[in-house]
Amino acid sequence: MLALRLTPKFQASQSVSMSKQKSVTISDIAKRVNMTTITVSRALNNPHQVKAETLARILEVARELDYVPNTFARSLKRDESLIIGVITASVDNPFYSEMIKAISREAKKHGYTIMLVDTDKLPELESKAVDTLLGYRVAGIILSPVSDEPQYQPDYLERLANGKTPVVLLDRTIHGSPFSRVVLDNYHSGYKAGQYLLQQNSGIKRLLVLTGPRHSRITEERLKGLRAVLGGNPRCK
Amino acid sequence: MLALRLTPKFQASQSVSMSKQKSVTISDIAKRVNMTTITVSRALNNPHQVKAETLARILEVARELDYVPNTFARSLKRDESLIIGVITASVDNPFYSEMIKAISREAKKHGYTIMLVDTDKLPELESKAVDTLLGYRVAGIILSPVSDEPQYQPDYLERLANGKTPVVLLDRTIHGSPFSRVVLDNYHSGYKAGQYLLQQNSGIKRLLVLTGPRHSRITEERLKGLRAVLGGNPRCK
DNA sequence: TTGTAGGCGTTATCAC
DNA sequence: GTGATAACGCCTACAA
Numbered sequence: 310m311l312a313l314r315l316t317p318k319f320q321a322s323q324s325v326s327m328s329k330q331k332s333v334t335i336s337d338i339a340k341r342v343n344m345t346t347i348t349v350s351r352a353l354n355n356p357h358q359v360k361a362e363t364l365a366r367i368l369e370v371a372r373e374l375d376y377v378p379n380t381f382a383r384s385l386k387r388d389e390s391l392i393i394g395v396i397t398a399s400v401d402n403p404f405y406s407e408m409i410k411a412i413s414r415e416a417k418k419h420g421y422t423i424m425l426v427d428t429d430k431l432p433e434l435e436s437k438a439v440d441t442l443l444g445y446r447v448a449g450i451i452l453s454p455v456s457d458e459p460q461y462q463p464d465y466l467e468r469l470a471n472g473k474t475p476v477v478l479l480d481r482t483i484h485g486s487p488f489s490r491v492v493l494d495n496y497h498s499g500y501k502a503g504q505y506l507l508q509q510n511s512g513i514k515r516l517l518v519l520t521g522p523r524h525s526r527i528t529e530e531r532l533k534g535l536r537a538v539l540g541g542n543p544r545c546k
Numbered sequence: 547m548l549a550l551r552l553t554p555k556f557q558a559s560q561s562v563s564m565s566k567q568k569s570v571t572i573s574d575i576a577k578r579v580n581m582t583t584i585t586v587s588r589a590l591n592n593p594h595q596v597k598a599e600t601l602a603r604i605l606e607v608a609r610e611l612d613y614v615p616n617t618f619a620r621s622l623k624r625d626e627s628l629i630i631g632v633i634t635a636s637v638d639n640p641f642y643s644e645m646i647k648a649i650s651r652e653a654k655k656h657g658y659t660i661m662l663v664d665t666d667k668l669p670e671l672e673s674k675a676v677d678t679l680l681g682y683r684v685a686g687i688i689l690s691p692v693s694d695e696p697q698y699q700p701d702y703l704e705r706l707a708n709g710k711t712p713v714v715l716l717d718r719t720i721h722g723s724p725f726s727r728v729v730l731d732n733y734h735s736g737y738k739a740g741q742y743l744l745q746q747n748s749g750i751k752r753l754l755v756l757t758g759p760r761h762s763r764i765t766e767e768r769l770k771g772l773r774a775v776l777g778g779n780p781r782c783k
Numbered sequence: 784t785t786g787t788a789g790g791c792g793t794t795a796t797c798a799c
Numbered sequence: 800g801t802g803a804t805a806a807c808g809c810c811t812a813c814a815a
Contacts, residue, residue, distance in 0.1 A: 335808075335809070336809095345785075345786055347785075347786065347787085351785090358784075375705050377680040377681055378681055379809070381622040381683065381808080381809095382791090382808035382809045384791095385619050385622055385809075386791050386808080386809050392661075401646075401647040406637050409637050410636070417663075417671070424662070425650065425660045427651065434654070443614040444615055444616065445617050445618070446616065446618065571792055572793070581802090582802055583794090584793095584803085585800085587792095587794060588794095588801085595801095596800070600800080616793070618791090618793095619791075619793040619794090620793055621807095622791095622793075622809090623794050623795085
C-alpha cells in the first residue's frame with residue numbers, strides 16, 4: 310500500500326517556495342565581502358587568481374549563504390550545455406532502462422547530466438521532445454525512435470540533420486537518416502545462435518524459436534540468419 | 547551482437563558541430579524582417595499582440611531558419627525552470643523505472659521535463675546530484691535516497707530543508723527530514739497480505755514467506771504485519 | 784590582485 | 800502595433 314505523507318513542515322516549505330524568493334547570486338556574496346562580482350566569480354572558478362585571504366572569505370560567505378551557481382546563466386554566457394538528451398519510447402522497458410543507466414553513468418564521468426524524455430511511443434511527443442532538447446542546446450541527443458519502419462520519416466528529421474547537434478540512434482533506425490547508430494545486427498544474431506546450437510547438437514531435426522511479433526522485420530531477420538546456418542528448412546514457429 | 551555504424555555524414559556533421567556555429571536568435575529573425583527583437587519575441591509568445599501580416603512573416607522566417615528558442619535565456623530572464631529533478635539509486639531497477647515513467651508522463655502534461663540523475667547507490671553522487679539540480683533551479687526534486695537507515699543523514703539535508711526547492715522523498719525516507727514522502731507502509735502491507743490469505747484459507751498451518759534481506763527493517767515490518775493477522779506464531783522464513 | 788565594461792538571448796516595463 | 804531601455808546571473812575581454 311502506497312502511503313502519501315505530508316508533514317506540516319512540508320506545507321510551510323511549500324508556501325515559502327511559492328513566494329519566489331530570489332536565490333543567492335555572486336553579487337550578494339560580493340556585497341558581503343566588499344568586492345565586485347568578478348572577484349567572486351574568479352574565487353569560484355579560478356581560485357588561484359585570488360588572494361588567499363579574499364578567497365577564504367568569499368568561500369566562507371558562499372557556504373554560509375548556500376550559494377549555488379545558476380547554471381542557466383553560466384550556460385548562456387559560456388554558450389555550452391552540459392546536458393545530454395535521451396529520447397526513448399519507454400523507460401520502463403528493461404532494455405532501455407539498462408541503457409539509460411549506462412549512458413547516465415558515463416555521462417556523469419564527464420560532467421554531463423541526462424535529460425530524459427519518454428515519448429510513450431507517440432510520434433508527436435517524439436517531435437516535441439526534439440524541440441525541447443534543442444531548446445536546452447543539449448550537447449547531444451541519444452534517440453531511440455518510436456518506430457523502426459522505413460516509412461517512419463519524422464518531421465524533425467531534416468532540421469536535425471542540418472543542425473549542429475550530434476545525434477546517435479539507439480536500437481532503432483530512421484531509414485535514410487545520416488545519424489550514427491547503435492543497433493543489433495539481427496541477421497548476424499540469428500546466425501550466431503544457429504552456430505551455437507549446431508555446436509551443442511549437430512543433429513537438430515526440429516527447432517522451436519520463440520520470437521516477438523511474427524512478421525516484424527526483427528523477427529524475420531533473425532530467422533533468416535538462423536536458417537542460413539541450419540541449412541535445410543527446419544519448421545520454425 | 548551490437549553494431550556501431552558511423553556514416554560519413556555523421557563525421558561531417560560532427561566537425562560542423564565542433565566549429566561552434568552560433569544558433570539562430572530572435573535578433574537574427576528581427577533583422578530579416580526589419581523589426582526589433584521585442585516584436586519577434588511577441589510574435590512567438592503573444593501572437594495576438596502583433597499585426598497579422600508581421601506575424602506571418604516572422605513565423606515564416608523563424609521556420610525557415612529553424613529557430614529554436616534558447617531555454618537558458620528564457621529561464622534566466624523569467625526566473626523559472628521547467629525541469630523536475632529525479633534522483634534515484636538505480637534506474638535499472640524496474641520499480642524505479644516504472645516510477646520514472648509515471649513521473650515523466652505526468653510532468654510532460656504540465657510542460658515539465660525530467661532531469662534524471664542515477665546515483666549508483668553512492669552517497670557522494672547523491673550529494674552532487676542535489677547540487678546539480680539546484681543549479682538548474684529545478685521546480686522540484688523527487689528524491690529516492692541511497693539509504694533508508696535512520697543513521698543516514700546526508701550533508702545536503704540542511705541546505706535542502708532550508709531552501710525553497712520542494713522535495714518529495716520516494717520509496718525511501720530520510721529520518722527526521724521535513725519532506726513529504728511517498729512510501730510503502732510495510733506493516734500494513736504485511737497485514738493486508740495476511741488478511742487476504744485468511745480469506746482464501748482460514749486453516750493455514752505453515753506459511754512460507756519469501757522476503758528480501760532477512761534483517762532489513764522492510765522485511766521485519768512486513769512480517770510483523772503478517773503475524774499480527776495470523777495471530778499465533780506461524781513459522782516464517 | 785582587483786575592477787570596468789559589455790554581452791550571452793530573452794523578456795518586462797514603460798513609451799510612442 | 801511597435802520600439803527603446805534595461806535587466807536576469809554570469810563571465811570574457813581589457814585595463815589598472
